[in-house]
Amino acid sequence: MRGTPGTQGPTKRTPVRAADGESTSTISGRVLRDWRWTHGYADLIESAGRCELCGHQPIRYKFEIENQKTKKHLWVGSECIKKFVPIFDERGVEIRGDRRKGAVLDRIVANSRTMARQDRAFEILDNLSRVDPRFQDWTWKGNWKHGFSARQLQLVAVSCKVNGIPFNSSDFRINTRKGWVRQQVRELLDWQYRQLRGALPAQRIEEYDQIFGI
Numbered sequence: 390m391r392g393t394p395g396t397q398g399p400t401k402r403t404p405v406r407a408a409d410g411e412s413t414s415t416i417s418g419r420v421l422r423d424w425r426w427t428h429g430y431a432d433l434i435e436s437a438g439r440c441e442l443c444g445h446q447p448i449r450y451k452f453e454i455e456n457q458k459t460k461k462h463l464w465v466g467s468e469c470i471k472k473f474v475p476i477f478d479e480r481g482v483e484i485r486g487d488r489r490k491g492a493v494l495d496r497i498v499a500n501s502r503t504m505a506r507q508d509r510a511f512e513i514l515d516n517l518s519r520v521d522p523r524f525q526d527w528t529w530k531g532n533w534k535h536g537f538s539a540r541q542l543q544l545v546a547v548s549c550k551v552n553g554i555p556f557n558s559s560d561f562r563i564n565t566r567k568g569w570v571r572q573q574v575r576e577l578l579d580w581q582y583r584q585l586r587g588a589l590p591a592q593r594i595e596e597y598d599q600i601f602g603i
């Protein structure tokens with residue numbers, strides 16, 4: 390059985406400061422039925438933001454919500470979305486419950502991080518392709534998601550250095566699922582390992598750090 394719209398959400402009264410034009414009673418511990426997430430989302434990179442609904446700060450990730458009646462917009466933190474703002478899946482079915490809503494928000498954050506990394510990596514590859522013909526092959530971008538071998542990423546790093554292009558290994562991945570790639574990593578020189586370390590999966594870092602004495 391579905392709950393009556395307007396009475397869903399946490400029953401516990403949560404201390405929330407009234408946003409402009411909202412009475413406190415409207416936003417205390419109850420889902421705000423008139424508000425929708427606009428799908429607007431921003432990563433402030435540093436935790437420098439403030440939730441415009443409850444005033445909580447600092448926040449790193451903020452989500453834009455709109456009042457369907459007043460058209461007012463606010464940027465709020467994920468906790469306030471979870472507690473107060475109805476969100477819907479692609480089929481228009483409301484996602485209910487803090488945990489399920491939290492999972493949706495986590496996915497948005499993760500996807501946007503991946504997109505940001507991809508944007509930065511593709512910019513590097515674009516810059517390289519202008520000065521180094523070896524990077525004109527589309528497979529560089531095509532393989533970004535899958536990950537590179539250690540030798541391939543070493544080539545990127547070296548060409549970046551030669552051409553004065555800033556390189557950040559954490560925008561790339563070394564695919565260590567293959568034994569011969571893991572062997573390549575072990576054969577890197579110390580400085581090469583340090584340069585590529587950010588591209589290694591977290592679960593393998595410890596093992597390699599031991600080899601390279603980090």
Ligand SMILES: [Zn+2]
Pocket residue numbers: 440441442443444445465466468469
């Ligand atoms: Zn808030």
